[in-house]
Amino acid sequence: MxxxxxxxxxxxxxxxxxxxxxxxxxxxxxxxxxxxxxxxxxxxxxxxxxxxxxxxxxxxPGMIDTHAHVFQYVSGRFGMQPDMVGVQSGVTTLIDQGGPSCMTLPGFRHFIAEPAKSRVYAFLSAYLVGGLEGHFYPNLYSPDGVDIDATVKSAIANRDLVRGIKAHAEIGGFARWGIRVLEMAAEIGKRAELPVYVHFGQLWGLPESGTNGEDVDTILERVIPLLKEGDVLAHPFTRHPGGFVNREGEVHPVIQAAIDRGLKIDVGHGSHFSYRLAKKAIAAGIVPNTLGADIHGYNTEVPAPAGTPDEHEDDENHPFKGQAKFSLVQAMSSMISLGLTLEQVVPMVTSNPAKMIGMSDKIGSxxxxxxxxxxxxxxxxxxxxxxxxxxxxxxxxxxxxxxxxxxxxxxxxxxxxxxxxxxxx
Structure with a gap:
């Protein structure tokens, strides 16, 4: 030395x-x-x-995961230990998508963001209950569960932590409630002057929810006009109805128009990702701006803590059984395997997400x-x-x-x- x-x-x-x-x-x-x-x-x-x-x-530059679920113990089996998804997986910054709400943000700050070795930010849930397991409790996720004023106030008061708004779509949300919740989330984003991240993964969802006369292939063309420049369309390659590829197997014509007026696209890989549909979208010129991994307890094999017996070890139906291991770096390999170059993928996890959350002066370079x-x-x-x-x-x-x-x-x-x-x- x-x-x-x-x-x-x-x-x-x-x-x-x-x-x-x-x-x-x-x-x-x-x-x-x-x-x-x-x-x-x-x-x-x-x-x-x-x-x-x-x-x-x-x-x-330290990689940024734009779609994390790290409100551990609070968001049910979705919530991962932050540093397991972050620095222990080679990722320095995590953006939790919709875990905390205006009600639970103080707990998220104190118990998750502050102790973590990784940087942790949040897109605040539009719902008062935040990112609970909505497929179990769908009635919590109706328009009655949104308080626009309270969420705007919380977002503005916590600018250091809150970098956007999450417009959820718990399973079957569009079929149950129509477009109202998404209208309310868009209003929160405009008033708080923050990007809105719209989950298209399972807007349509469960057959038993009924369709209420809604047409799955009209979701995009009705939601996109609500959004502003810098807002984010997530899960473009979802295998579920209501994504970028319609029932005829074609990329929805409104997508390119949305990109042209400044909307962004996040992969939101996780369980929604379909290689089959991603190939179609990429072939049509739809290249995402950011690459969120969307790792959570339902799509990733989460080991029990050391010294703790796994009570579900012999349960063939428990949600972690047989799941794959996963990481943001693996998601990068996914995109490259679909024909994108390394030079196209690196900005998706560095400079583009930093720009998405208005922090290009601090991270992403x-x-x-x-x-x-x-x-x-x-x-x-x-x-x-x-x-x-x-x-x-x-x-x-x-x-x-x-x-x-x-x-x-x-x-x-x-x-x-x-x-x-x-x-x-």
Whole structure:
């Protein structure tokens, strides 16, 4: 170690991809006092107290998951432990989608956001009850469960934590209640001057809910006019009715018009994702802006805490049984397997989500002076099988996996038990 070392840490020789800074090449990244101090070629190793050789690895701005469910213990089996989804999976920033409400936000702040090693933000639920298990308790999610004034007041008073509004669609919401809840969520977003994130995953939902005369293929054309520039359409590739691909198997004609007037698209991967429909949408030129993983307890095998017996271990019907392991990095591999390039996918987890939540000056880049949030990935060569919830398989030529990440200069290794194991083709 040099006694004249001017940097605390040097990441040496990796391929740095920083879309916000216009960098894509072999560079060294120097860190001092938890901040980015330099990004350039051939920084002297003797200038740093510690040097990590990242030759052959990808060095990205700390990755941002735009669709997390981390209101652990409160949002039922949806809620994951934040750092398991975050820094232990190579992801430095999480945006919880609709877990907290104006009523429960203080608890989310105190028990989730503040203790987490990962950065944690929230899109505030439009509903007073927040992101409870709405498919069990649908009557909580009617228009009567929305208080526009209270939610606007809470969002404005908590700007540091609340970066948007979540317009939920608990299973069958559109068929049960029509468009009113989405109108109310759009009003909250306009008054709070925040983006609205609209869940199209299962707006239509359960047959027993009835249709009330609603036509599933009119959802998009009726919802989109309510939205403003910067609002987000989520789950475009859902396998459920009401998404971007209509009953005739064609991409809905209003989507391109929506993109043209400034609406954004988030993958919201999770259980809604269909390789079959994603291929159709991407072939039609629909490329998402952001890539939320949408990891939750219903689509991910969540291990019982150490020393705690799993009471459902022998229950074939319990919600975690047989689920896959998953991560945001795996979702990146999904998109690449569909024909997008690495250069197209990296902005979806770095600069674009930072812009989505109005924080491009703080996260999503490796510019000098910013917190040293860094995600380092490896590209594992070979042919691998990826599978969606329809059991459709695609072959990925190579697989991205997290090597480690830095959160404000502190290193975290990828020890999350939910990280998937590669399955060779």
């Amino acid at each position: 040099s006694v004249t070392a001017s940097f605390d840490l040097l990441l040496r020789g990796g391929r740095v991809i920083d879309p916000a800074a216009g960098i894509d090449g072999i560079k060294d990244v120097a860190i001092r006092n938890g901040k980015i101090a330099a990004v350039q070629s051939d920084i002297l190793p003797t200038s740093a107290k510690d040097v990590v050789d990242v030759t052959g690895k990808l060095v990205l 490796l510019k000098v002076g910013m917190d040293a949030d860094v995600s380092v990935l490896v590209e594992k060569p070979g042919r691998y099988i990826l599978r969606d919830n329809e059991n459709t398989e695609v072959i990925s030529n190579g697989l991205l996996q997290p090597a480690f990440c830095l959160r404000a200069g502190t290193r975290f290794d990828p020890i999350a038990p939910i990280l998937p194991q590669a399955v060779a083709a």
